[in-house]
Amino acid sequence: MLGQLIASGLALGSIYALLALSLLDFEMMFAVLLKAFAGAILGGFNSLPGAVAGCLLVGVLESLFAAYVSTAFKDTFAFCIIIAVLMLRPQGLFTRRLEAKV
Amino acid sequence: MSLNLRTLCGAVVLLFLAAIPFGLGNYGHYLLATIMIYALVALSFNVLLGIGGQISIGHAAFWAIGAYACALSVIKLGLPFLLGVAFAGIMAALFGALVALPALRVQGHYLAIATLGFALIVQQVLFEWETLTGGRQGLFVPRPSLFGVELASDFSYYYLLLGIFLLIAWITGNFARSFTGRSLAALRMSTVAAECCGIARPRHIIIAFATSAFCTGISGALYGHLLGHLSTETFSLAVSLSFLSMAVIGGLHSRAGALLGGAYLALAPEVLREFKDAQMVIYGVTLVVCVQFLPRGLSSLLEPVQRAFNSLRRRWARPGHPSFAPGTQDVDARDNPRIKSRDAHDDA
Numbered sequence: 001m002l003g004q005l006i007a008s009g010l011a012l013g014s015i016y017a018l019l020a021l022s023l024l025d026f027e028m029m030f031a032v033l034l035k036a037f038a039g040a041i042l043g044g045f046n047s048l049p050g051a052v053a054g055c056l057l058v059g060v061l062e063s064l065f066a067a068y069v070s071t072a073f074k075d076t077f078a079f080c081i082i083i084a085v086l087m088l089r090p091q092g093l094f095t096r097r098l099e100a101k102v
Numbered sequence: 103m104s105l106n107l108r109t110l111c112g113a114v115v116l117l118f119l120a121a122i123p124f125g126l127g128n129y130g131h132y133l134l135a136t137i138m139i140y141a142l143v144a145l146s147f148n149v150l151l152g153i154g155g156q157i158s159i160g161h162a163a164f165w166a167i168g169a170y171a172c173a174l175s176v177i178k179l180g181l182p183f184l185l186g187v188a189f190a191g192i193m194a195a196l197f198g199a200l201v202a203l204p205a206l207r208v209q210g211h212y213l214a215i216a217t218l219g220f221a222l223i224v225q226q227v228l229f230e231w232e233t234l235t236g237g238r239q240g241l242f243v244p245r246p247s248l249f250g251v252e253l254a255s256d257f258s259y260y261y262l263l264l265g266i267f268l269l270i271a272w273i274t275g276n277f278a279r280s281f282t283g284r285s286l287a288a289l290r291m292s293t294v295a296a297e298c299c300g301i302a303r304p305r306h307i308i309i310a311f312a313t314s315a316f317c318t319g320i321s322g323a324l325y326g327h328l329l330g331h332l333s334t335e336t337f338s339l340a341v342s343l344s345f346l347s348m349a350v351i352g353g354l355h356s357r358a359g360a361l362l363g364g365a366y367l368a369l370a371p372e373v374l375r376e377f378k379d380a381q382m383v384i385y386g387v388t389l390v391v392c393v394q395f396l397p398r399g400l401s402s403l404l405e406p407v408q409r410a411f412n413s414l415r416r417r418w419a420r421p422g423h424p425s426f427a428p429g430t431q432d433v434d435a436r437d438n439p440r441i442k443s444r445d446a447h448d449d450a
Contacts, residue, residue, distance in 0.1 A: 076227070
């Protein structure tokens, strides 16, 4: 599972590098990484389809926010989503509640 | 024998701290002042992470809130410097209480992400709010003045910082031993057991975050006046991370550790400047080595000294005071309440 995640992360990194061929920078993936994390939290950590749906949702919501409200606070909005989800539904949107052992 | 290790060490360290600026130049004074400022942040991590076990990668945000609150209240409202610093602490504490809200629901990595998000939001808002903060031009901050006297040099400012550090160190030390502090430590060790004993988790978590943010806000306020110019780039994510690493490297359960951590963060770049390009590599390696071999921080280097002193004192004390004979009473724990509580930290 973790291996798959890392592999897909690396694959994503190389695709991203190809797309932004004019500029290569070691800090390049940072924003993408944070957004992906936001998406994964939104969807729920223990559900792969949930993570995909969460990332899609974050991306679309963020772009809608940028279009209709403010471009300057586009990134801020993504993090507001994370914090709101963590406070209201810590397990994510698409997973069932996990029981913790005491 | 009323020779107390804590008083003696305290006196020696205090004398050293008070004397050291006399041997240094202007830049040395500036570095000493930054050590004190970082040490205040490390103290705030002692409260939040050391006692409460709550992680935060958002402390640069409290630092920024403190810095801007103090600078703006001094410039725009005309508050005296010290009142401005107190105001900064209170503002940061309010935001700290706000950040505690996600901490009531989530733990560990999730909390780290929530605080990280908070830090990025604060930085962005400060950057965009140009009418208040000056945006990308930044904000010029006047030199600190105390009761009408301007502290023009870093030399005099350092003594003010030292005083504030000692005050906050005293407060956090008492906080750790207070009912609230002990309740927080109990919550860290086992939330369920502590709650079964009637400790209200929400209230204590909010107190921990607010106290920690208060210290960090004060530190930020003092930093703004030391620097003379504020810009949002000073409060990036990297600063939050280096604060966290500094606090862990110094040692999370001792105030001496906070001072050592502050010294590490302020002095390491100066020492490593010689290595030019390899600087960051060496910095990273020292971080790993520190955590690997000194998991309880640089302050654990002081423990052999303490142990040697204690055994020496026991030998002196025995002839005159039969009650001090080993086995009948724990001399160390009686004189030094921290030792007793430190055993409890080992499982953390």
